Amino acid sequence: MPMIRHLKRPNIASVIAHWAAAWAMILALYFGLSAVYGNGPHQEIFAAHAYAGLTVLGLVVIRLFLRTLLPWPKEESEGSLTLKLIAEAMHWTLYALMLLTPLTGWIVASSMGCCVTVPGLANIDRLGSGFPIGRSISAMTAYQVHVFFVWTLLALISLHVTAALFHHFIFRDTIFVRMIPVLGRRAVSVSASCASANSPSDQQNDPRADDAGMEER
């Protein structure tokens, strides 16, 4: 069985944001389905759905900020170039959907003041009101696109999880392990190893590059 030789993991803040976003999405989906199909108090469930969705929005902004600010480990997968391109496209589509799905939901929530209100949620139409770009949008259109985004997001998350398990059990690379801090610590402790996996420019930029590339204990 091939063993994991080098573990090049992303920064811990990105890993935490990844799992927090995953849990927030599960909660948002649960509360969203309960609000539409459930028999409970719709007002509270809808508010919980909105807060979970806003958490996803905040976390994806944090993840994109960290991904731009800090170096990101290079992919070590043994898959073909086509698979790598598909994986890259899927990751960026996931980021886009994690951004646009809560945003369309926020548009819907902002126009439902008559029926359902979310305490503390600002009206999105008033944000940046002195900045006249774009057109107004109907709540129904935003809702239909929101629902489409949700199901597309679910399909992509299923593919994402399947691909992660495939990497772990079939390719036996570090793609899955590096996103799970507990497994990563058990395999090898390489807190500063991400620099070795980066491009030469990133290696020049990162002063910790010399500590990189520790082998498994």
Next chain:
Amino acid sequence: MEGMSENGPVMSHMNQVSSNGIVEQLLGLAGRLSARLLIVLTSAPVLKVLAALVLVLAVALLLRLLVAKRTLQS
């Protein structure tokens, strides 16, 4: 058997019509969906939030370049 052979062209025509219907329905659905996506992506709230996100990412990139420059200098 005779009746079935007479109905053959009719059945074939019906199949053709129904398959055209499905294709048309799918194309219509894709067209409507694309139009709605375009409306949402060009709407004021989405454009404003995306503009804010681009600014935030530009700040992150600037910080990264500044840190890299400082590291190279020291």
